[in-house]
Amino acid sequence: xxxxxxxxxxxxxxxxxxxxxxxxxxxxxxxxxxxxxxxxxxxxxxxxxxxxxxxxxxxxxxxxxxxxxxxxxxxxxxxxxxxxxxxxxxxxxxxxxxxxxxxxxxxxxxxxxxxxxxxxxxxxxxxxxxxxxxxxxxxxxxxxxxxxxxxxxxxxxxxxxxxxxxxxxxxxxxxxxxxxxxxxxxx
Numbered sequence: 001x002x003x004x005x006x007x008x009x010x011x012x013x014x015x016x017x018x019x020x021x022x023x024x025x026x027x028x029x030x031x032x033x034x035x036x037x038x039x040x041x042x043x044x045x046x047x048x049x050x051x052x053x054x055x056x057x058x059x060x061x062x063x064x065x066x067x068x069x070x071x072x073x074x075x076x077x078x079x080x081x082x083x084x085x086x087x088x089x090x091x092x093x094x095x096x097x098x099x100x101x102x103x104x105x106x107x108x109x110x111x112x113x114x115x116x117x118x119x120x121x122x123x124x125x126x127x128x129x130x131x132x133x134x135x136x137x138x139x140x141x142x143x144x145x146x147x148x149x150x151x152x153x154x155x156x157x158x159x160x161x162x163x164x165x166x167x168x169x170x171x172x173x174x175x176x177x178x179x180x181x182x183x184x185x186x187x
Contacts, residue, residue: 123153
C-alpha cells in the first residue's frame with residue numbers, strides 16, 4: 001500500500017516529496033485501511049484512524065487548541081473520533097466514483113466503530129476536499145488554509161458526524177456498510 005501511494009502520488013513528478021516512490025506514514029500501523037483491488041493491483045485506498053490510537057493526527061497537529069475545542073463543543077473525547085487520511089486513487093480509476101466509494105466506506109467504518117466525529121485534512125487545488133463535502137463533512141474555517149509544498153497543494157480541515165450524510169449518497173452508504181461489516185466479521 002505504501003508503494004502504491006508513493007507511485008501514484010509521485011508518478012507524475014508533480015509532488016517531489018514522493019520521488020522515493022513510497023509513502024510510509026507513521027499512522028499506518030494504527031489505522032484501518034480500505035483497499036480496492038483490480039485483480040492483484042490496488043485501484044485505490046484510504047486510511048481510517050481511531051484518533052486515540054494514532055501516533056500522529058494531522059488535524060490535531062494542525063491546531064491542538066482548535067481540535068480540543070471542536071471535541072468539547074460536541075461533548076466528545078478522542079475515542080469518538082476517526083481521522084480520514086491518505087485517499088489515493090490510481091489515475092486509470094479516476095472519474096469512476098471510486099474516490100467517493102472510498103470516502104463513503106470511511107463513513108460506514110466510522111459508524112461500525114461507533115464513532116461520532118470524522119475529521120480530515122484535504123487538498124483544495126484540485127478540489128479533493130469536495131469528496132469530504134459530498135459525504136457530509138463541513139469545512140472548518142477556523143483552521144484556515146495551509147500551504148503544503150510537499151504535496152503541491154493547499155490544505156483545509158473538514159469534520160462531521162458520520163450519522164449525518166446527504167440523502168443522495170445514503171443508499172450507496174448502506175451497501176458499503178453491509179460490505180464492510182461482512183469483512184470485519186470474525187471468520
